[in-house]
Amino acid sequence: MEEAAIKAHRRLSGFPTKVFIGIVGVVCLGLAASAAYDFVRLNALRTEYLRKTASDLAAAVDAQIRGPDRSNPSVWQSLFAESVKTRGQSVAFMSVLDESGQVLAGEGDRFAALFEAEPGFARSQGTGIYIYDASLLFPRGGPGRGRGMGMGPGGGQGMGPGMARRSMPARLRVGVYSSSADFIRWQAILHLVMNGVAIVTLLALARYFLRTLKRFLQLKAREESARHLTALGSMAATLAHEIRNPLGAMKGLTQLAQEDLPGDHKTQSLMTTVVHEAERLEQLVTDLLSFARPRDPQISRFDILRTLSDVKAVLQPKLDAARIKLETESSPEELVIHSDENGLRQVLLNVLLNAMDATRPEGAITVRIRHDEKADSLTIEVDDSGPGLGDRDPEELFQPFATTKTKGTGLGLPISRRIAERLGGSLQLAGRPEGGARCTLRLPMHAPPTE
Numbered sequence: 001m002e003e004a005a006i007k008a009h010r011r012l013s014g015f016p017t018k019v020f021i022g023i024v025g026v027v028c029l030g031l032a033a034s035a036a037y038d039f040v041r042l043n044a045l046r047t048e049y050l051r052k053t054a055s056d057l058a059a060a061v062d063a064q065i066r067g068p069d070r071s072n073p074s075v076w077q078s079l080f081a082e083s084v085k086t087r088g089q090s091v092a093f094m095s096v097l098d099e100s101g102q103v104l105a106g107e108g109d110r111f112a113a114l115f116e117a118e119p120g121f122a123r124s125q126g127t128g129i130y131i132y133d134a135s136l137l138f139p140r141g142g143p144g145r146g147r148g149m150g151m152g153p154g155g156g157q158g159m160g161p162g163m164a165r166r167s168m169p170a171r172l173r174v175g176v177y178s179s180s181a182d183f184i185r186w187q188a189i190l191h192l193v194m195n196g197v198a199i200v201t202l203l204a205l206a207r208y209f210l211r212t213l214k215r216f217l218q219l220k221a222r223e224e225s226a227r228h229l230t231a232l233g234s235m236a237a238t239l240a241h242e243i244r245n246p247l248g249a250m251k252g253l254t255q256l257a258q259e260d261l262p263g264d265h266k267t268q269s270l271m272t273t274v275v276h277e278a279e280r281l282e283q284l285v286t287d288l289l290s291f292a293r294p295r296d297p298q299i300s301r302f303d304i305l306r307t308l309s310d311v312k313a314v315l316q317p318k319l320d321a322a323r324i325k326l327e328t329e330s331s332p333e334e335l336v337i338h339s340d341e342n343g344l345r346q347v348l349l350n351v352l353l354n355a356m357d358a359t360r361p362e363g364a365i366t367v368r369i370r371h372d373e374k375a376d377s378l379t380i381e382v383d384d385s386g387p388g389l390g391d392r393d394p395e396e397l398f399q400p401f402a403t404t405k406t407k408g409t410g411l412g413l414p415i416s417r418r419i420a421e422r423l424g425g426s427l428q429l430a431g432r433p434e435g436g437a438r439c440t441l442r443l444p445m446h447a448p449p450t451e
Contacts, residue, residue: 035195042188054132073105080107092175128178136170251278287411297340330369350412358386380441394429
């Protein structure tokens with residue numbers, strides 16, 4: 001029910017929605033920042049873990065060679081082969097380079113291309129490697145020049161007594177598989193995913209909370225509206241019983257008296273006023289009953305353009321008397337819909353009467369009918385050339401007894417909206433920038449079944 005939705009929206013505006021959304025946004029940003037920080041920190045921890053693993057291995061290897069064997073590449077080669085073999089799950093390669101970058105000894109021929117690579121992360125044959133360099137000191141001119149990587153025994157020379165007094169720098173390079181620290185990487189990814197899930201869940205819960213709150217307020221508004229309509233129905237029934245019959249009697253007796261008096265009698269105008277006022281009160285009672293106790297829709301197939309033409313024919317005498325032109329714009333010559341013809345006839349009549357009351361003499365009313373085949377819906381727009389709505393809220397005119405007319409009951413638009421909603425549609429009122437007002441009726445081409 002659109003009226004209930006409007007009331008719920010007004011109540012929801014009293015709830016600090018922006019503050020609530022702001023708090024949720026801050027929490028989500030905090031979770032995102034925490035996830036990003038954890039991801040960076042764990043990746044740094046992964047790098048440190050690989051560096052520490054390689055550093056410990058390099059230190060262990062370096063500690064095993066002392067004395068003259070330190071300058072013998074074949075000794076290093078043998079030690080590398082043993083280390084790679086025993087720690088093959090984590091160690092990819094090991095090598096020794098002199099100060100010029102030439103490989104003196106190396107093991108792990110599969111990754112030979114990385115023996116001289118820069119320290120840090122690298123890839124070879126689809127495998128991730130972390131390369132670590134440790135400094136070594138060789139006697140200057142001491143290490144023998146072997147064949148480089150994969151050298152066999154006997155490739156080096158001994159160190160003379162005079163060479164031990166001077167030394168030259170060298171590098172011990174260790175390559176470890178970066179996958180050996182994947183448990184840290186997966187932990188970082190897991191933290192990132194869990195924080196992402198937490199953010200999405202929090203946003204979903206916030207959205208669900210707001211939607212639930214809105215539906216709750218709509219339900220409360222419908223309950224209030226139902227209580228209001230129940231009271232209105234009781235009052236309408238009382239009015240119909242207590243007022244309609246006396247009004248009918250007053251109207252009938254006054255008309256009989258008018259027939260008995262000469263046409264030029266001075267009381268004829270007074271009696272005519274009594275009859276008109278009695279008819280107006282009868283219409284008020286009828287509208288009140290229609291609003292409080294709406295009839296059930298009678299669904300059938302009919303041509304809405306023919307229905308509009310019939311309504312126009314009924315209003316034509318009033319249009320001519322008010323010197324107002326009614327124009328209709330519609331592309332199809334026939335537009336058959338499945339809805340309540342009598343209900344839509346009443347809606348069109350009420351809307352056009354309101355447009356006539358708002359339009360000045362020599363003005364025009366335009367009715368546009370559009371059929372949206374994709375949405376299977378119908379839109380009818382009624383534009384008047386009156387003063388418009390000004391600063392007034394259009395929704396106020398859909399409240400019972402709210403009217404800008406001196407002789408109106410204020411029930412025409414509320415009744416029309418209720419009929420439109422029962423047929424699965426809507427009725428809206430808005431001002432036009434070029435002046436005047438526009439009433440828009442939207443309906444499905446096939447009305448929903450009645451309960």
